[in-house]
Amino acid sequence: MSDEGGAEVGPDEPRWSMTRERGRVPDPEEAGPVGPFPSWSWVYGTVLVYGVLVIGLLTLFTRLLDPGIP
């Protein structure tokens, strides 16, 4: 099954905390492309960049539209 296996965790033993995640084999659901993105890392990276861009744009928006700000 995709959510089991690994050095520290037996095949039938579910993992209930992050400590038991160590040493497990990669999950097939986490591998491979996600839509237009090559991997999940790219998806997460894009979301993080998006979050920073939104803050940047709103800061710019505030500065441009508010003449009261020095």
Next chain:
Amino acid sequence: MTGVDWGVFALYFLGILGLAFHQSRKNEGVEGYFLANRRMPWWAIGLSVMATQASAITFIGTTGQAFDDGMEFIQFYLALPFAMVVLCLVFVPFFYRARVYTAYEYLERRFDAKTRALTGFLFLLSRGMGAGIILYAPAIVLSVILGWDERLTILVMAAVTVAYTMVGGITAVIWTDVVQMLMVFGGIGVALLAIFANLPEGVGVADAVYIGGIQGMWRSIDLSWDPTNTYTLWSGLLGGFFLFLAYFGTDQSQVQRYLTATSLRDSRLSLIFTAFLKVPMQVLILSIGVLLFIFYHFERPPLVFSPAELAAVEASPRAGEMKGLAEEQARVHAQRRGATFQLLEERHRGADVEAWRETIEGYDARLRGLRAEAKGIVAEVRGTASNDVNYVFPTYIITYVPAGLLGLLIAVIFAAAMSSLDSEITALSSATVMDGYRRWIRPQAGDGHLLLVSRLATGFWGLFAMGVAFYAGQLGSLIEAVNQIGSFFYGSLLGVFLLAFFVPRATGTGASLGLLAGMGTVFLVSLTTDISWLYYNVVGAGVVVLVGWGMGFGPSADGAREGGRA
């Protein structure tokens, strides 16, 4: 409301009921009722996640807040994309792979039964209250628009929502949420266009944006470090991050949504979808409030929007005082209106408008002062804080929006409320049945029996929400009320899950005591300091993790850990 408006309104109700009953045929047993047999597509879940969070309060309270304070509330949402990444990486895999029905069921597997019982109980308490407030918000609208009794409105809306939720379960809830969320997107567009269309001749979109700018209404980012300032970039990023982790990661009304996905991948995609759409949607909703503020430069707004609050003052010895304030407001508003036209004329000619800008700022400060004085009188007469912000948007749409569109916007407000209420009562029902009834009362109950109990529990929570809604009128700004209620519980609940995921030494006893300590600390902090309520989540989570981690070194910790995983 005209016949056309009523037609649009009726069409919405019939369409939602038809869709819900059609979808209810797909349910199979209690797993179908609570988890849609784990076969929902990610985009539908994503829209349902957004619909659950965006209630009518979002439409009514947020626009009113932006009318009074500008765009600063947007900072509350800025941590959402970051929180979604952490949720996808940590929370979602644990819940999805554990094949649980509720988030609290996971805690029993990691800790023990008492941790599950305590967290489940706290969820029921806080979200039961929250469901009542969600129900109350559109009742305000109809009490203003149609002169309906608030309680009758609550009763009608709850009856329809509870009916389709009882019959259709989560499948009906998610598919109706999809339609309701699309209606909300449409409603935002219609509201914005209606405001622009109602601007006076000669005043364009660029002029409107400019007027908002010179009065600081577009100010979206506040970089000040003052922890008592409710909405700053830092309170939003830190407090908001913890609040969103807690809300999307520990609140059953959200966890239940992504547990319905066909795969872990789809669960994650539903949250990524929300990460991209939520902030722009909130920007647009807040913009409606700011544009209303600008619109009311050209049309005189009521000094107090709430007819009930105004009536209470008019029937009191302070009526004369309020009348004086209203007359003063009319005079200053006329001066500001004239100055605004002058400023725009000068601006169109390319002249220096600094003097006009300062003049308008002066009038605006006076008008804000008059409104604050009026709200103060309302508070003194009624003995509770004014909740006038919630009447700004409804008053606008009944006064200025044309027939047909009015019915659509009212239907949108109802859609927003019902899409949140249905999710809440399904989640409350799932926690009641799976964490309470099946766990403690009838562990051997068959699927048919559990399905019947689940439907009854859904009905019970609908009634409970209705009871709370009857008394929700005393709670000030609704949007803040819901979030503040959540803040007393959410941070501490998050702390328990962080212990579960990241602190291997943590035990059930440590987690439970930590939870109580966290909530107690948040309560003390709220009583003794003026820090923004957004930081309560950080405090609550921090205390729980510290206490739980510390207790993991206790003499009985090893035995408790082993017992908890048995």
